[in-house]
Amino acid sequence: MRDAERDREFTEFVTEHRDTLLRIARLLAAGDEAAAEDVVQTTLTRLYVKWRHVRRADNRLGYARASLTHTYVDETRRAHRRRETTVERAVGEREDAQVTTYDGELRAVVVEALASLAPRQRAVVVLRHWLDLDVAETARVLGCSAGTVKSQNARALATLRDALAPTVRPTPEETR
Structure with a gap:
């Protein structure tokens, strides 16, 4: 496949499905916008590199969702991603x-x-x-x-x- 054709197909795919992938990533990242963006960007990079295989998939979005999920799980296994997050309560806010x-x-x-x-x-x-x-x-x-x-x-x-x-x-x- 020519590079220009691959780029066009990939761009069309991203234009159509990036928002969907980002919504899924936000859920996986439990609302962490930066982590969701990182996971989507890493996923799209991987998809671009393997576009020759992705384009032959019966369900490209399904392939991308699987890739996104694998990327998320891989990222959470990395030591630099393991960190505690704190939840601050507003002054006077009752826990119940x-x-x-x-x-x-x-x-x-x-x-x-x-x-x-x-x-x-x-x-x-x-x-x-x-x-x-x-x-x-x-x-x-x-x-x-x-x-x-x-x-x-x-x-x-x-x-x-x-x-x-x-x-x-x-x-x-x-x-x-």
């Missing part, structure tokens, strides 16, 4: 304060809960529940067994339930 229905506040609570998950568990939750992949496809993307996906998902959901229970409560209409 209820979250209002304002989406921005709820989003912050959910992102914080996602951040509490181990990177692989976060990847399983994003793939299974945000991208709606089945267990087999999630296992394929992550390069593990279906049993591993199920156990990681169960642990992650238990952690999320515990983290979100004090702040996210169903409204009376939802409990009927």
Whole structure:
């Protein structure tokens, strides 16, 4: 394939799908914009280098999602990426304060809960529940067994339930 044709195809792909990849990366990075941008940029670089293989894929976006997930997991394994993050509370903010229905506040609570998950568990939750992949496809993307996906998902959901229970409560209409 000629370089100009490859560049054109790749540019069209990036123009069409970069926002989608960035949304997935934000979830994987638990709201860390800089980390999400880094993961997307690394993924796009890898895709460009392997474009000859990517262009033959039946589902280019699926290929890119898998690559993005692998890049994220690889990045979280690196020692320089392992760092603690602190969550500062506003002065006078009660720890047991209820979250209002304002989406921005709820989003912050959910992102914080996602951040509490181990990177692989976060990847399983994003793939299974945000991208709606089945267990087999999630296992394929992550390069593990279906049993591993199920156990990681169960642990992650238990952690999320515990983290979100004090702040996210169903409204009376939802409990009927």
